[in-house]
Amino acid sequence: MPSKRKVIALILNILKYAFLIAGAIFTVLPFVWMIASSLKTPAEIVQVPPAIFPKAAQWSNYKVAWNAAPFAKYLLNTVIVTVCTTIGVLITTVLSAFAFSRLEFPGKKLIFSLFLATLMIPGEMLIITNYITIMKLQWIDTYQAMIVPWISSVFYIYLLTQFFMQVPNELYLAAKVDKCSDLKFMLRIMVPMNKQAIITIAILNIISSWNAFLWPLLVTNSDGMRVLSHGLIRFQTEAGASYELIMAASCILVMPIIIVYLFLRKYIIEGVTRSGLKG
Incomplete structure (x- = not known):
């Protein structure tokens, strides 16, 4: 048996x-x-039946793809937008999560409920109103247009609030007895105890900002303000598409974010699986 x-x-x-x-x-x-x-010739791309690997690696595709568009400028713009939006998201998320989890103020539950209700609104429905706002502020074709609308996220606020609420309230009361300010308690206690969740939020925001396509395309006009994802459009012409160059440009686009993920993936796993405090 x-x-x-x-x-x-x-x-x-x-x-x-x-x-x-x-x-x-x-x-x-x-x-x-x-x-x-990305390493194939144009003939191998359309070959039937298709071959997975090329007969001879065409490394020159990467050079051609890089020179076909101002990818250096696109890369700089993408890094600026990604870094600024991530810093903004972390600041607004940590402050909001601390307020909702520890502070008492009139209408807290109502405001938090309204925040959660906005999660049911598809993001596409907000594009028109956000675009009109950007136009009235005369921010079209600027970094502000690509950064400011994305420096806060209700989902991240809700996620971090749940982590902050798991911290025993006795720690907060003891800190207040010792005359510790709310800001000092947040920075010295709450943030270190929830660093996995905060790093997870940062990584997720970096990925979404790096891959952003539609919104930067709508609010930018000049080639000097485009981001990396827009470089793929350069290989679409009336005569057809150069798929080997599109794939080479796609590798240029995704490889940095894959490297970041491989180095920091353990924080995502810890942040997602962590469900409580031990001891």
């Missing part, structure tokens, strides 16, 4: 790992195809 259970457990483990391996293959395959396609 025990041996039969071991056999069943072994079969279940094999099936489990087979399912996980298949899922990993399907996840990685698009990236492998993108990298392989």
